Amino acid sequence: MASTRPAMLPGDQPVVDVLDRATGARRGEADELLALHRDVSGAEPVVGAGRIIGFGQYEYRYDSGHGGIAPELAFATGPSRHTIYLATGFADLWPDLLAGLGPHRATRACLHLTRLAAVDRDVIRTLLEHTLAERRKG
Template identity: 45%
Template structure:
């Protein structure tokens, strides 16, 4: 993710999502990710809803910032952003339901067809891998 936070209200972006399933799934993810992260949603670039933020540094020296949890209701499927490489080989993915994956991305065409408890566990583990520990 090479862009950054914007001042566009999340509701304005979500109101522009016309695909019925993507819009419904966006509402579900908004609630799920907010509950898991305890963070307020914000827009990251023109089409990604983010929660929290983390700084990454690759072995190549490239570094930047990204949302600690995020999703985007894309045309073909909803993209759920996880920490790159986090879910590779995860037994949770085997129990999730219909999906495809990319580097750091989980693609779901319909959240009604996946196990939301498994999705929540994936998001939680990914978020906790990069989020700062809670202040006590």
């Protein structure tokens, strides 16, 4: 069986350095995402992989035996988009929420948003709350 190793090694990089990769109006949106993730998780942010801002941590294990430790909630922001890391398969789990979100792109575990201003913040909060509940039920 594979040993448990952090999927996102926390570093000592300041959160503000990562947030500052977003510019213009997107920079304020990054601050909003930070506050929202902190509020939902109840945890303080930690930068991992040089670009991902994570909150809390959980242990995961696949049927294959591979596992590790990852943040309970996380996001990354940059000059062209925000990426919010959600429960694997979230688009299939909660399609009704995504229908009311606004412009976005969904992949297996990532929600990509060009502008936070164009989406429903209550839907984002609910997606984060659902993801946290999924990860904590173990």
